[in-house]
Amino acid sequence: xxxxxxxxxxxxxxxxxxxxxxxxxxxxxxxxxxxxxxxxxxxxxxxxxxxxxxxxxxxxxxxxxxxxxxxxxxxxxxxxxxxxxxxxxxxxxxxxxxxxxxxxxxxxxxxxxxxxxxxxxxxxxxxxxxxxxxxxxxxxxxxxxxxxxxxxxxxxxxxxxxxxxxxxxxxxxxxxxxxxxxxxxxxxxxxxxxxxxxxxxxxxxxxxxxxxxxxxxxxxxxxxxxxxxxxxxxxxxxxxxxxxxxxxxxxxxxxxxxxxxxxxxxxxxxxxxxxxxxxxxxxxxxxxxxxxxxxxxxxxxxxxxxxxxxxxxxxxxxxxxxxxxxxxxxxxxxxxxxxxxxxxxxxxxxxxxxxxxxxxxxxxxxxxxxxxxxxxxxxxxxxxxxxxxxxxxxxxxxxxxxxxxxxxxxxxxxxxxxxxxxxxxxxxxxxxxxxxxxxxxxxxxxxxxxxxxxxxxxxxxxxxxxxxxxxxxxxxxxxxxxxxxxxxxxxxxxxxxxxxxxxxxxxxxxxxxxx
Amino acid sequence: xxxxxxxxxxxxxxxxxxxxxxxxxxxxxxxxxxxxxxxxxxxxxxxxxxxxxxxxxxxxxxxxxxxxxxxxxxxxxxxxxxxxxxxxxxxxxxxxxxxxxxxxxxxxxxxxxxxxxxxxxxxxxxxxxxxxxxxxxxxxxxxxxxxxxxxxxxxxxxxxxxxxxxxxxxxxxxxxxxxxxxxxxxxxxxxxxxxxxxxxxxxxxxxxxxxxxxxxxxxxxxxxxxxxxxxxxxxxxxxxxxxx
Numbered sequence: 001x002x003x004x005x006x007x008x009x010x011x012x013x014x015x016x017x018x019x020x021x022x023x024x025x026x027x028x029x030x031x032x033x034x035x036x037x038x039x040x041x042x043x044x045x046x047x048x049x050x051x052x053x054x055x056x057x058x059x060x061x062x063x064x065x066x067x068x069x070x071x072x073x074x075x076x077x078x079x080x081x082x083x084x085x086x087x088x089x090x091x092x093x094x095x096x097x098x099x100x101x102x103x104x105x106x107x108x109x110x111x112x113x114x115x116x117x118x119x120x121x122x123x124x125x126x127x128x129x130x131x132x133x134x135x136x137x138x139x140x141x142x143x144x145x146x147x148x149x150x151x152x153x154x155x156x157x158x159x160x161x162x163x164x165x166x167x168x169x170x171x172x173x174x175x176x177x178x179x180x181x182x183x184x185x186x187x188x189x190x191x192x193x194x195x196x197x198x199x200x201x202x203x204x205x206x207x208x209x210x211x212x213x214x215x216x217x218x219x220x221x222x223x224x225x226x227x228x229x230x231x232x233x234x235x236x237x238x239x240x241x242x243x244x245x246x247x248x249x250x251x252x253x254x255x256x257x258x259x260x261x262x263x264x265x266x267x268x269x270x271x272x273x274x275x276x277x278x279x280x281x282x283x284x285x286x287x288x289x290x291x292x293x294x295x296x297x298x299x300x301x302x303x304x305x306x307x308x309x310x311x312x313x314x315x316x317x318x319x320x321x322x323x324x325x326x327x328x329x330x331x332x333x334x335x336x337x338x339x340x341x342x343x344x345x346x347x348x349x350x351x352x353x354x355x356x357x358x359x360x361x362x363x364x365x366x367x368x369x370x371x372x373x374x375x376x377x378x379x380x381x382x383x384x385x386x387x388x389x390x391x392x393x394x395x396x397x398x399x400x401x402x403x404x405x406x407x408x409x410x411x412x413x414x415x416x417x418x419x420x421x422x423x424x425x426x427x428x429x430x431x432x433x434x435x436x437x438x439x440x441x442x443x444x445x446x447x448x449x450x451x452x453x454x455x456x457x458x459x460x461x462x463x464x465x466x467x468x469x470x471x472x473x474x475x476x477x478x479x480x481x482x483x484x485x486x487x488x489x490x491x492x493x494x495x496x497x498x499x500x501x502x503x504x505x506x507x508x509x510x511x512x513x514x515x
Numbered sequence: 516x517x518x519x520x521x522x523x524x525x526x527x528x529x530x531x532x533x534x535x536x537x538x539x540x541x542x543x544x545x546x547x548x549x550x551x552x553x554x555x556x557x558x559x560x561x562x563x564x565x566x567x568x569x570x571x572x573x574x575x576x577x578x579x580x581x582x583x584x585x586x587x588x589x590x591x592x593x594x595x596x597x598x599x600x601x602x603x604x605x606x607x608x609x610x611x612x613x614x615x616x617x618x619x620x621x622x623x624x625x626x627x628x629x630x631x632x633x634x635x636x637x638x639x640x641x642x643x644x645x646x647x648x649x650x651x652x653x654x655x656x657x658x659x660x661x662x663x664x665x666x667x668x669x670x671x672x673x674x675x676x677x678x679x680x681x682x683x684x685x686x687x688x689x690x691x692x693x694x695x696x697x698x699x700x701x702x703x704x705x706x707x708x709x710x711x712x713x714x715x716x717x718x719x720x721x722x723x724x725x726x727x728x729x730x731x732x733x734x735x736x737x738x739x740x741x742x743x744x745x746x747x748x749x750x751x752x753x754x755x756x757x758x759x
C-alpha cells in the first residue's frame with residue numbers, strides 16, 4: 001500500500017496514523033517525534049539474519065517522563081497503534097533497536113535518563129530506562145561512592161534497566177542482573193502506573209531493599225514480556241571489595257570443557273568463586289582482535305587445525321576461564337589457595353594471575369568486565385568475519401561437563417553444515433550454564449544471509465528436540481522459541497496479555513506473546 | 516571537472532532528470548528539520564587500512580562544493596575514543612556532517628555512539644571483499660532519499676572497470692513501480708582508472724555537501740557484473756554520511 005510514511009502500523013489507516021502522530025507531537029514536541037527515514041534508519045539497522053524490511057518502524061517517539069509515556073500510551077490505545085519500547089536499544093545480536101515487526105512505532109526511552117537515587121549505605125540505585133552503565137559508573141566515580149556495577153560486554157553504551165528487563169547477565173558476583181533488581185515502576189497498557197514490591201505502599205522507604213512486597217510477586221511478568229513499559233527500576237549494587245584478584249585458567253583442548261565444568265561447579269556453588277565465571281572458546285577470544293580472512297581463506301567453517309595453530313601462536317587457551325576473587329586480601333588468599341589446589345588436583349589447566357599474564361589486552365578487558373569497568377573491546381568480534389551480521393544463540397544447559405560437551409558438539413555440527421564458525425562462550429550461573437554462540441556472518445552476501453537464517457533455525461530446532469531451551473532470542477525467532485516451551489505456557493501468556501492489554505498496543509509479538 | 520562529470524554521469528544513468536550542479540536538491544531544504552547545508556566543513560572519519568583515494572575524493576568533492584574539508588580523523592587500531600569523540604563533535608552543533616569509511620566493528624560502534632535524537636543518516640552502506648567469496652567486490656547500500664543513485668553510480672563504476680561485483684540497493688521505503696532500465700557500461704568513462712573507493716568518497720562528499728542531485732525513487736535491486744577479481748585485497752567496511 002502506498003503511503004507517505006516509511007511504513008504503517010498493521011491495520012492502522014494513514015488517516016488514523018496522521019492523527020496519532022499529530023497527538024504525539026503535541027505531547028512530546030516536534031523534535032521528539034520522527035517519521036523521516038534519515039532518523040528512522042537508525043532504528044532499522046539490524047544485525048540478525050532477517051530482512052530489514054521486516055523490522056522497519058513507522059515512527060519513533062521519545063518521551064522524557066513517566067507522564068509522557070502515559071499520555072503516549074493513551075494515544076496508542078485511541079488509534080490502536082502498536083509501540084515497541086526500547087531503553088538504550090543496544091541488544092545487538094538480539095535485534096538492536098528495531099521493532100519486532102514492520103510498522104510498529106519505536107518508543108525510545110533514552111531521554112528518560114535520570115539516576116533518581118543512589119544510596120551509598122544500602123548499596124541501591126533507582127534509575128530510568130535511558131541511563132547507561134557508563135552514566136551510572138561515572139556517577140559513582142564522581143561522587144566517590146564505593147559501589148560496583150555489573151555490566152554486560154557492550155557495557156558503556158547499554159543500560160542496566162533494559163538489560164535486566166531482558167534478563168541479561170554480567171560478570172561480577174551480581175552478574176545475574178534481574179536477581180539483583182529490586183522494585184519497578186511500570187506504565188500499564190491502560191495508562192495506570194504500577195509500582196511493584198514495596199513501591200506501591202504510601203510513604204514506604206523499602207522499595208529498593210525488599211523485593212517481594214505482599215501478595216503475588218509481579219516483577220517477573222514484566223521481563224521479556226509486553227505487559228507494560230518499565231519506566232523505573234531499582235538495583236542492588238555491590239560494595240567495592242577491599243581487594244580484587246582476577247585470574248584466568250587456560251585449557252588446551254576443546255574436550256577439556258568437561259573437566260572445566262566439573263572442576264569449577266563445586267567452587268561456584270560454594271561461592272569460593274563468587275562471580276559469574278565465563279568460559280571463553282578460543283575463537284571468541286581470538287576473534288575480538290584477529291580477522292578471519294588473514295588466517296583462513298577457504299570456504300566453510302574454519303578448520304580445527306587452523307584454530308589450534310592460532311591458539312599456539314597467540315598463547316591463549318582453547319578454553320579460557322575468567323574468574324575473580326572479591327574480598328579482603330586475607331579472604332582472597334584463603335580462596336586462592338583452594339583454587340590453586342583444585343586446579344592442580346584436576347591435572348589440567350594453566351592458572352595465571354594478572355601479574356603472570358602481563359600486558360594482555362584480552363585479559364585486561366575481561367578483568368575490567370569482572371569489576372564492572374566499562375569497555376567495548378568485544379565489538380572487535382564484528383571484524384572477525386565482517387559484513388555486519390551477528391545473531392546470538394543462547395541455549396541453557398545444566399552445569400555438567402557432559403552437557404556442555406554435548407551442546408558444543410551439536411552447535412559445531414550445525415554451524416559447520418552452513419559454513420559458520422563456533423564462536424562461543426559459557427557463562428556459569430548458580431547451577432546452569434548460559435551457552436552463548438555468536439553466529440557471525442556477512443550481510444553483504446545474500447547467500448550467507450540465507451544460510452545464517454537457516455542455520456539459526458536449525459540450531460533452535462535441534463536444541464529444542466534435546467530439551468535445551470534458549471533463554472533469549474532475536475526478534476525474528478521469538479514465535480519459534482515461544483512454541484518450543486509448549487502450548488500451555490504460550491496460551492497463559494496470551495491470556496495475561498489480553499487481560500492487561502486488550503488493544504494489543506505494547507510490543508505485539510515480543511517473546512512470542514500476541515493477543 | 517571529473518567530479519562534476521561523475522556526478523552528472525551517475526544521475527544520467529538513472530534515466531531520470533537531475534538538478535543542475537550547484538543547486539540544492541529539494542530534500543536539503545524541505546526535509547524534516549534538516550539544515551539546508553552544513554554550517555561548517557564536513558569532517559572525515561577513515562580507517563587507516565583504507566586507500567587514501569576515498570578521503571581524497573571526498574575532500575575534492577567538498578572543496579569543489581565550496582565547503583572545503585573539515586579535516587580527517589584517521590582510525591588506527593582501537594578506534595573507540597575517536598568514534599566517541601566524532602559522535603560528540605557531531606552532536607555538539609546542528610548542521611555538522613561527517614563522512615565515514617571504517618571497519619565494520621567501528622561502524623557498529625559508531626552507530627551506537629551517534630545520538631538518535633540529534634543525528635540524521637544521509638547514507639549508510641557495507642562493502643566487503645574476501646577470499647572466501649572469491650574476491651568478488653560486494654556492496655550493500657541502504658537506499659535513502661538522500662543517497663538515491665549511489666548504488667547505481669557505484670555499480671556503473673565497477674562495471675566500467677570490469678570488476679566482478681554485486682551492488683545491492685535496499686531502499687528503506689517501499690517504492691513500487693518499474694525498475695529503471697539497466698545502466699549501460701561506458702568504456703570511455705574515466706571509471707576504469709578509478710577504484711570504487713574513489714567513486715564512493717566522491718559521492719559521499721557530494722551528499723555531505725548537500726550537492727548530490729535528486730534522483731527518482733526506485734524499487735530495491737541488485738546490480739552485478741562478472742569480470743576481474745582483485746586477489747590482493749580483503750576488506751569489510753561500513754560507509755556513511757551523518758548529519759546533525
